[in-house]
Amino acid sequence: MQSSLKTLFPNFSPELIATIEENGSAQDFKAGTILMRTGQYIKNTVLITKGKIKIYREGEDGGEFLMYYLQPGQACAISMICTAKSEKSQIMAKVTEDVSVMMIPLQMMDKWMMEHRSWYEFVIETYRSRFEEVLEVVDNIAFRSMDERLEFYLKRHSDSCGCSEVKLSHQEIATELNTSREVVSRLLKKMEQRGLVKLNRNQIELLKTNFTN
Template sequence: MRDLLLPMFGNVFQKELIDEIEDKAVLKNLKAGTTLIDYGKYIKSIPLVLNGAIKIVREDEKGHELFLYYLNGGDTCAMSLTCCMNHKKSEIKAIAETEAQMVMIPLEYMDEWMKYASWRQFVFRSYNARFEEMLSALDAVAFMNLDERLLNYLLDVKTNTGTFEIFKTHQEIATDLGTSRVVISRLLKRLAEEDQIELHRNRIEIL
């Protein structure tokens, strides 16, 4: 596991902490579409993402989902950290957008590893980064037109998956953005007419 940890976390964690992670954590491989964390479940392990993209979404009282942010190599999920520390059920869902690899850290080591300065700094940076991303998501809902949100969403998917081709249905995009499939289809058609994207069967290509 060390050869997987060092490229992503070797400059983040001190050697003693890397040793502990190698000894205590479990390596996990996910296929695209796999749910890592689900609503209403207790989180017993914290993911440290080695590679791939993990999509984080949140559900409202009516069951509508809203896309919040992505986790990539070197990240962890601050909201899962919060649930673990407070022994709360998960209020988010984490889904593998692509094939992904991560190490899962058992809950009991969260507090114990606070003795390591590099772990404390990592946790605080993660909280700050995810908080800023959630603010951006809220700003988009509050202040952006849906066509702007859609284009930003497509660019965000491209950045986090590393490809200009997006294999998502119009319904999946509508669910992430909290709107209807009909509206998304109309806006995608407009983006295609503006030569910003090309529409294919079950595939969107960003130009």
């Protein structure tokens, strides 16, 4: 357990790791748990050591829209940003695979930024990469049509799990793209006809050759 921080966050200095273990509290959450809601105040920064957390935006009508996933070795950029002034969360965070996290009280943030170079760099890099990711999301909805967005979504999923099978129902995909199940079914069918995927119940197999370009 102690060592997992070291391997997951290889750039952290030994002193920083010690400080984290001293001040943070390790916690586990089951899939389905909602860790953060829109409008809630943020009291902790979260480092993920196991599992997966989905960060998404919720529309007034209850629709949702996927921003990105948090995985082991990553941290929640939003919580870091808001934390500084204990702001309200602008997003929803939901556990999609049982997670283990390190909860770090917000008071530590500013302190460590000054004291630990490796923490400072990690925070900046987290901001940067998330900002970039969100910009890519904007690109997708602003410039691309549903079929392209679907392809991109599947690709991102398979990249993240490292395998070519995406185990999701059409309904789940539709929800994350904020569209309807029928639309997803139809587009997937077309993709199958184009030879891009193979469809099974609750599972979509990406035929990589056509995909990775």
